[in-house]
Amino acid sequence: MAKNSNIDKSQVVIQMKDIVKKFGSFTANDHINLTVHKGEVHAILGENGAGKSTLMNVLYGLLTPTSGTIEINGQQVDIDSPDKAISLGIGMVHQHFMLVEPFTVTENIILGKEPVKGIVVDKKEARRQILELSEKYNLKVDPDAKIEDISVGMQQRVEILKVLYRGANILILDEPTASLTPQEITELMDIIKNLTADGKSVILITHKLKEIKFAADNCTIIRKGKYIDTVDVEETSEDDLAAMMVGRKVNFKVEKKEQEPGDLVLEVKNLHAKDYRGVEILKGLNLKVRKGEIVGLAGVDGNGQSQLIEIITGLSKAVSGEVIMSGENVVNKPPKYMFEKGITSIPEDRQKHGLVLDFSVAENLILQNFGKAPFSKHGILQKDKIMQHATKMIEKFDIRPVGCENRLAGHLSGGNQQKVIIAREVTNDAELLIAFNPTRGLDVGAIEFVHKYLVQQRNKNRAILLVSFELDEIMGLSDRIDVIFDGKIVGSVDGKDADENTLGYMMAGGKNE
Amino acid sequence: MNKKSKIFNSNILYTFIAILIGFLVGAILLLAIGNDPVVAYSKLFSSVFSKPKYIVYSIVYASPLILTGLSVAFSFRTGVFNIGAEGQFVVGSLAACLCGIFLKLPAPLHVLVCVLAAAAAGIVWGAIVGFLKIKRGINEVLSYIMFNWIAFYLSNYVVNLKSVHRDGGGEATKNILESARMTAPKDIIKLTGCSDANWGIILAVVAALAIWFIMNKTTLGFQLRSVGYSKTAAEYAGISSNKIFLISMSISGALAGLGGAVQTLGMGERISQFATQEQYGFQGITVALIGSSHPIGCIFAGLFYGAMKYGGSKLTMVNVPQEVVNIIMGTIIIFVAITHVFKSLLTKNKGGQNE
Numbered sequence: 001m002a003k004n005s006n007i008d009k010s011q012v013v014i015q016m017k018d019i020v021k022k023f024g025s026f027t028a029n030d031h032i033n034l035t036v037h038k039g040e041v042h043a044i045l046g047e048n049g050a051g052k053s054t055l056m057n058v059l060y061g062l063l064t065p066t067s068g069t070i071e072i073n074g075q076q077v078d079i080d081s082p083d084k085a086i087s088l089g090i091g092m093v094h095q096h097f098m099l100v101e102p103f104t105v106t107e108n109i110i111l112g113k114e115p116v117k118g119i120v121v122d123k124k125e126a127r128r129q130i131l132e133l134s135e136k137y138n139l140k141v142d143p144d145a146k147i148e149d150i151s152v153g154m155q156q157r158v159e160i161l162k163v164l165y166r167g168a169n170i171l172i173l174d175e176p177t178a179s180l181t182p183q184e185i186t187e188l189m190d191i192i193k194n195l196t197a198d199g200k201s202v203i204l205i206t207h208k209l210k211e212i213k214f215a216a217d218n219c220t221i222i223r224k225g226k227y228i229d230t231v232d233v234e235e236t237s238e239d240d241l242a243a244m245m246v247g248r249k250v251n252f253k254v255e256k257k258e259q260e261p262g263d264l265v266l267e268v269k270n271l272h273a274k275d276y277r278g279v280e281i282l283k284g285l286n287l288k289v290r291k292g293e294i295v296g297l298a299g300v301d302g303n304g305q306s307q308l309i310e311i312i313t314g315l316s317k318a319v320s321g322e323v324i325m326s327g328e329n330v331v332n333k334p335p336k337y338m339f340e341k342g343i344t345s346i347p348e349d350r351q352k353h354g355l356v357l358d359f360s361v362a363e364n365l366i367l368q369n370f371g372k373a374p375f376s377k378h379g380i381l382q383k384d385k386i387m388q389h390a391t392k393m394i395e396k397f398d399i400r401p402v403g404c405e406n407r408l409a410g411h412l413s414g415g416n417q418q419k420v421i422i423a424r425e426v427t428n429d430a431e432l433l434i435a436f437n438p439t440r441g442l443d444v445g446a447i448e449f450v451h452k453y454l455v456q457q458r459n460k461n462r463a464i465l466l467v468s469f470e471l472d473e474i475m476g477l478s479d480r481i482d483v484i485f486d487g488k489i490v491g492s493v494d495g496k497d498a499d500e501n502t503l504g505y506m507m508a509g510g511k512n513e
Numbered sequence: 514m515n516k517k518s519k520i521f522n523s524n525i526l527y528t529f530i531a532i533l534i535g536f537l538v539g540a541i542l543l544l545a546i547g548n549d550p551v552v553a554y555s556k557l558f559s560s561v562f563s564k565p566k567y568i569v570y571s572i573v574y575a576s577p578l579i580l581t582g583l584s585v586a587f588s589f590r591t592g593v594f595n596i597g598a599e600g601q602f603v604v605g606s607l608a609a610c611l612c613g614i615f616l617k618l619p620a621p622l623h624v625l626v627c628v629l630a631a632a633a634a635g636i637v638w639g640a641i642v643g644f645l646k647i648k649r650g651i652n653e654v655l656s657y658i659m660f661n662w663i664a665f666y667l668s669n670y671v672v673n674l675k676s677v678h679r680d681g682g683g684e685a686t687k688n689i690l691e692s693a694r695m696t697a698p699k700d701i702i703k704l705t706g707c708s709d710a711n712w713g714i715i716l717a718v719v720a721a722l723a724i725w726f727i728m729n730k731t732t733l734g735f736q737l738r739s740v741g742y743s744k745t746a747a748e749y750a751g752i753s754s755n756k757i758f759l760i761s762m763s764i765s766g767a768l769a770g771l772g773g774a775v776q777t778l779g780m781g782e783r784i785s786q787f788a789t790q791e792q793y794g795f796q797g798i799t800v801a802l803i804g805s806s807h808p809i810g811c812i813f814a815g816l817f818y819g820a821m822k823y824g825g826s827k828l829t830m831v832n833v834p835q836e837v838v839n840i841i842m843g844t845i846i847i848f849v850a851i852t853h854v855f856k857s858l859l860t861k862n863k864g865g866q867n868e
Contacts, residue, residue, distance in 0.1 A: 334751070359738070
């Protein structure tokens with residue numbers, strides 16, 4: 001891929017040397033070096049828990065390093081607070097946005113640095129400045145919209161504007177594409193180019209190799225807190241990057257044996273549903289999933305996937321239509337009923353629906369089965385059994401850190417949180433497993449794990465419904481692919497025959513041409 | 514478990530710091546109005562600890578507060594804010610009082626029936642609010658506050674019914690029968706010199722232990738906590754949050770109702786007509802906050818508040834306004850809240866080690 005790089009090798013803007021950060025006996029950063037030039041896009045690659053965020057928090061003044069030095073524009077500095085970092089021109093866009101939902105875009109951007117006229121906030125001036133910035137870098141936002149009403153992509157642009165508004169020359173983007181649609185990702189890549197063309201430097205924290213190949217000039221790889229290497233992205237293949245990150249060769253292709261699907265497990269018939277605003281979002285959807293097959297539901301976010309899954313799992317209600325599970329129409333039954341009928345799922349939002357973050361790993365592992373033997377007897381929880389179960393699952397699913405039975409789920413990394421959910425859902429011997437964006441925000445090692453597991457479950461003759469916004473994932477795993485658009489299935493193709501163009505075309509609503 | 518107890522320990526530490534600051538602020542205010550804080554605080558101290566009688570009185574004052582504190586703490590743990598403990602306390606004491614006046618039963622049984630009636634009244638009062646919440650989506654804080662006032666006027670109405678009102682002077686009910694009283698055995702009263710010594714504290718401690726057991730050891734507690742921490746994840750896992758809210762608000766109501774029973778059967782003997790709200794329910798919020806919403810923490814927080822209330826009532830003897838106790842308690846709450854914010858910031862920082 002030809003890259004019109006804006007890197008200016010003569011000017012070093014960030015020089016982090018031998019950064020060590022310890023938390024008690026645990027070393028999160030072990031002598032890490034990082035050099036970023038003016039106009040450079042520098043990717044930081046590492047698995048979940050490798051120490052990327054720690055390093056960035058050190059740079060942003062949220063954590064003080066145990067040892068090591070930081071130079072900004074050639075000056076050695078002591079960054080002891082985010083305020084200091086901002087004054088040095090460093091800005092950070094966090095993975096989870098920090099926006100005030102009921103406030104407008106303008107209000108959010110100027111928050112804490114409001115232009116004033118006398119004693120009142122000069123909203124007009126603020127609006128003008130924001131529009132100017134937004135035009136300069138092609139960051140399209142509606143300055144008067146409320147955050148709660150705008151898309152995730154626009155929220156991210158607001159975060160970037162917030163940082164630019166504070167005069168940042170160095171932007172740290174933490175997993176910026178984790179919650180974006182493919183189209184929004186392309187837009188973001190353009191924005192990054194505009195920024196570097198203006199002499200700004202961008203640090204991209206990610207574990208998506210494609211994006212690194214596409215956008216970054218250089219890439220620093222961190223593994224288990226240790227500095228591995230800094231490489232020129234153009235000269236390094238995706239496979240090599242992955243191998244450096246994980247420490248072994250990664251298998252991107254999922255091996256899948258041929259298999260005839262068996263009996264019908266789930267059938268969705270003519271399903272109609274409305275979203276919370278009362279707008280019809282499912283418009284007569286039909287879907288079938290058989291034993292021993294993975295049905296991939298491809299589509300752009302917002303075409304009714306969430307509502308469909310919420311209805312199948314009992315979380316929300318359909319207006320009309322049927323959900324037939326093993327011959328019984330279970331539409332609009334409560335979640336517990338669905339679960340007992342053999343429907344389990346890896347939910348879309350693992351922190352909201354998948355886990356009780358303030359519960360321990362052990363408790364999360366029995367979230368559905370706490371009332372059954374051997375985990376409870378006469379309404380009393382059996383702590384020994386629960387802990388034994390947790391230890392077994394932690395070992396079997398390689399949930400890290402080892403011995404995390406009593407650790408709060410919220411303190412695990414994203415990939416390990418997902419493993420907890422998978423451990424819980426697949427050990428329920430349910431007939432149907434729904435996986436909704438099961439690898440969102442996970443690193444390649446964890447993705448490989450999840451994919452292998454889904455295929456293994458398929459081979460065990462389970463019916464699997466895979467919903468994903470990642471087309472690669474759908475194409476790599478599915479035996480059959482249904483494309484959802486505007487609340488309906490608009491096309492169905494065999495997994496073997498699928499190609500990106502046809503699917504992409506159907507996902508955008510194109511049917512015959 | 515080790516980690517949990519560590520967190521709890523640190524809560525205790527923060528709470529002690531808050532208490533210290535509360536007394537400091539109290540001292541500054543005392544100085545400002547021309548009182549000697551040393552005199553005031555030594556009086557407060559001696560009023561609680563100088564005689565066994567005083568200690569027992571402090572405990573008697575504490576018992577209903579421990580129960581209302583437990584009520585609020587329990588609701589906090591399940592994601593509900595029971596600001597209606599006041600009303601549940603009132604209907605509880607009313608139910609206990611009426612059973613105490615009109616039922617004719619042998620001694621220990623009579624007490625038991627009165628206590629159960631109080632708990633039932635509290636359950637009803639809490640469950641109505643729960644129903645409004647889950648069936649009609651009415652915010653429980655609003656209905657709780659309204660139900661406080663409904664209980665208030667209901668009680669005043671009942672007190673003034675002819676058959677209930679005492680003969681002769683005083684705007685109060687008849688006295689409950691001797692068989693319904695929770696008074697401690699004569700020997701204990703004689704030994705301590707506290708004529709109001711009663712079994713309330715035993716009931717409160719047993720209730721606290723029971724709540725701790727339910728929360729941590731049972732499947733019900735598992736569901737209660739999961740809904741409290743994350744309603745969405747609990748629902749996803751098939752736990753009915755509506756059912757859990759109803760159960761939680763009922764149990765919470767029962768605890769506050771028990772508080773009313775302890776106050777009436779143990780100490781009050783009757784209910785007077787209210788001019789203002791009794792405050793036991795609201796003080797329960799303070800107890801829950803100081804006790805970190807932990808059942809065992811509530812026992813100690815309740816004892817502390819009881820002692821402050823009892824000791825505070827003696828302050829006028831050295832010409833110190835007893836309101837200073839309210840100021841101290843208020844300051845403690847502010848600082849308990851602040852330190853918890855502070856601590857959550859600290860622990861958030863610690864969470865970074867996983868990334």
